[in-house]
Amino acid sequence: MRVVSYQHAVRLLQPVIEPIFAALQHGLDEAAAEHVRRGFERATDPWYFLHSARRSAFQRLAADGLAETVDDGDRSLLNLSGLLVRHHGLTVRILRPDPGAGGRAQIPLPATGALQAFYHQQPLPGLEGTDNLVLTWTDDLGVLTDPLTLARPVGGDSRRESLLLDWDGPLSRSMVRLRARDLDELQPDHHYGSLADQAG
């Protein structure tokens, strides 16, 4: 099995960092707008707010070809354990940690068998040789917190002490800036230096 490092994972995910951030913020905005429209208090049902945000974020990611559904016979269902993004040999589950969780507790525990298999890096059919990663997100009063946390789990079950990570690190919006070299050879015929040079 391939084992991707933190640095390499960031490089592989670089093209989709901006769409992921944009989709999550869009989801938060849509959820907030719905709560205002219907007179809901977020604190009354915090999970509804998050589910609503996740649903809208999915729509945005799907429009970019980034989010996938789970096949269930004739139906195509939204993944219940977070958003699922597959890109460049990485399968990334985008999860929301429990409210108030910090440090390693930011990585949600795999409560279901399918999620535990994912945490143990078991591949799905057709995705052999890929890496499974977890990306967690939080918000502060409806504003997406930057950075997100990217982690490569290698084990875990419903007990916190069982959680095993290969590595974890930040995934920040600012990491999108590493661009391909510009047309550096394209230079003007004349380049004017400082006024002093021209005077000389």
Place this chain on the structure above:
Amino acid sequence: MIYGERLRQMRELHRLTQSDLAGQVVGLTQPRLSRVEKDLAVPDEELVEALAALTGVRSEFFTREPSPDLQGHSPQFRSRTRLTSTAKAAALQWARLVAEEYERLRATAARLPLRLAPQLGATPAEAAGYARCQLGFSADDPLPYLILALERAGVTVLGLPYSIDALDAFCAWRDGDPVIAILAGAPGDRLRFSVAHELGHLLLHATRTLDSAEREADLFAAELLTPLDAIGPAMPPTVTLRGLTMLKSSWGVSVKSLIRRAREVGAIDQQRSTSLYRQMSARGWNRVEPGYVPVEKPRAFRKLAELAYGPGPNVQRLAADAGWSESLALAVLDRHATADELPFEAVGRADNVVPFRPRQS
């Protein structure tokens, strides 16, 4: 004194008939407009101002000698469905308009040397190998980007603020320069294939379009983007739509073309191939496929404008010198990448990456 040809250019670019345009100007008739376009009648200043405002240019635009028609450079069109003559004429006029300004801007900067030459006797696979080498890519890795690489190799790539369902791109040799024009609206994977297809025409075919040219250009595009020797080992042991979607994000080509490639390298048989196509259809993937491929834009036009008019660039000055309205200048600039919109750098090996420090626990 205006050039009637300039007026025809802007009318065709907006897909207007002479009656359509005449109907929008008080006192102008179709016969009179026809005479103006043929330089048989001289319009007054007020009419020229009205026509300029309607077509998105300044009145002095009509007084400039027209550049040669791209039609004379035998452009190669690859349309997915039947292309109407008005849609084709509009695409050609947009390309002519942007190409003319591109040439004017290029006169202020040093030219990039052309590193690609026609390969008229070569097979599509041989030409694709040659192109990969000339573009600076290895023989067997995914192309991280294509359009920027073409521009670096001296190909003029024009982004047109014009979109039609039937056409993604077309190409022409123009006074020894290869030109590829890209229309708006195609998803990233389809655009890459279309641009690769046009490059195939430029390298493999002389001015005349042969019956086999479209198929050869398709073969060239498939081999350029997914060389058989490289895509075979990259295929997952079990070929599923899920696995091909993952492969799509790495190679920047559609799932459908990967199914075709999987069949060609023997990773699946005909029955499995048909089954995968059916699954795609059942899931609605024939309309929109999953799998993220960024939409590439050409860069050089905007870069030349930045060199001439400073960072930004200064749209007022660009529009004034081009004889365009500012909204037209903005629309053309928008089809060309800013530095922030450049494609991402090629993914390096694990030992050749920018080191980010892991978070302290």
